[in-house]
Amino acid sequence: MSKTKKVGLSPGSAVYVGKSKLDTTVIHHISYNSEKINISKLNDINQIKFEEGTKNWIDIRGIQDVELIQSICEKFKMNRLILEDILDPHLRPKVEDYEDSLFAIIKNLKFDSTSKSIVKEQISIYLTNGILLNFQEDLDDTFEVVRKRMEASLSKTRSRDCDYLLYSMLDFIVDKYYEVVDQIEQEIQSLEEEAQNKITDDFFIDHFEVKSKLLEMKRFVNPLREEISKIKKLDIELVHEATLIYFRDLEDHILHIVDAIDNQRELLNSVKEISLNQMSLEQNKDMKWLAAVSTISIPILFLTGVYGMNFEHMPELKWHYGYLIWWIIIITVVVTVVVYFRKKNIF
Numbered sequence: 001m002s003k004t005k006k007v008g009l010s011p012g013s014a015v016y017v018g019k020s021k022l023d024t025t026v027i028h029h030i031s032y033n034s035e036k037i038n039i040s041k042l043n044d045i046n047q048i049k050f051e052e053g054t055k056n057w058i059d060i061r062g063i064q065d066v067e068l069i070q071s072i073c074e075k076f077k078m079n080r081l082i083l084e085d086i087l088d089p090h091l092r093p094k095v096e097d098y099e100d101s102l103f104a105i106i107k108n109l110k111f112d113s114t115s116k117s118i119v120k121e122q123i124s125i126y127l128t129n130g131i132l133l134n135f136q137e138d139l140d141d142t143f144e145v146v147r148k149r150m151e152a153s154l155s156k157t158r159s160r161d162c163d164y165l166l167y168s169m170l171d172f173i174v175d176k177y178y179e180v181v182d183q184i185e186q187e188i189q190s191l192e193e194e195a196q197n198k199i200t201d202d203f204f205i206d207h208f209e210v211k212s213k214l215l216e217m218k219r220f221v222n223p224l225r226e227e228i229s230k231i232k233k234l235d236i237e238l239v240h241e242a243t244l245i246y247f248r249d250l251e252d253h254i255l256h257i258v259d260a261i262d263n264q265r266e267l268l269n270s271v272k273e274i275s276l277n278q279m280s281l282e283q284n285k286d287m288k289w290l291a292a293v294s295t296i297s298i299p300i301l302f303l304t305g306v307y308g309m310n311f312e313h314m315p316e317l318k319w320h321y322g323y324l325i326w327w328i329i330i331i332t333v334v335v336t337v338v339v340y341f342r343k344k345n346i347f
Helices: 066-075 080-086 144-151 162-196 203-233 241-306 322-343
Strands: 026-032 037-042 055-061 094-097 102-112 117-128 131-136
Touching: 026 144, 037 144, 055 066, 055 162, 066 080, 080 102, 080 117, 094 203, 102 162, 102 203, 117 162, 117 203, 131 162, 144 162, 162 203, 162 241, 203 241, 241 322
Parallel strands: 055 131
Antiparallel strands: 026 037, 026 055, 094 102, 102 117, 117 131
């Protein structure tokens, strides 16, 4: 559904405005503490059973079933504005404080090597006391790595509260940004090699596409840096003092990615300048060649024009060796001009 379908609706309306509807929604409940972890797949959100002394992570994949997402939000008493944001996958990254809960939106970015494009997926994370829920558009197991780390016997995530799980998920997504940045850097290096060797017809199209990817990356990464910085300033019990140092480290990672993107943009501009200079040099070589050919042709055309006139009183036209002399003069002039140009490195 297009975002225009939301025009005129009241704030907090449950309307999905993303891509085509999926057939199903997958829900996993991960119950854990420092001693154990239990993972179960649910068919109904009401099947969730909360054990005392455990933290709970509810992984929801597929947000196209509006009624189901609405029932989940109502079960956990989420603000209606949160429901609206979950169903709108076109939002910028943000972090919002709802006093007794924390809501975050982040973009999961992947590089598709086949189409050479950035594939983006919105992930919404809701944190409340002892419970964390994440909502993602697709059915892929985005946080498999995080879950595998939690299954380890000495998992730091299991021994801490859900605010550390929130950090782990955000940190995992940010780490994947490095992979996208590396892929874009490889494309820039390919453009640089092409600019230094031989520029193809598609060079400037490829250059524009890479530049668009960098702008898209910056559009998602820059706001995230600001929003992560807000977490450090929140005065809520959900985020413990001991976890703030990890969010500061996460902010440093994001800043590093921003710097890398800025450096790549400068490098891309330099590649374009190199390509333009290369094209200018090629044009200058062509102009030199044309000028040399024209210079060589001038005496030939001059002599040909003179002796091509139909005057009666031109004694040279009657010479027995006139034609031979004409060729000797022409060859001498051409050889002299060519030798001169070679000494001047024009050829």
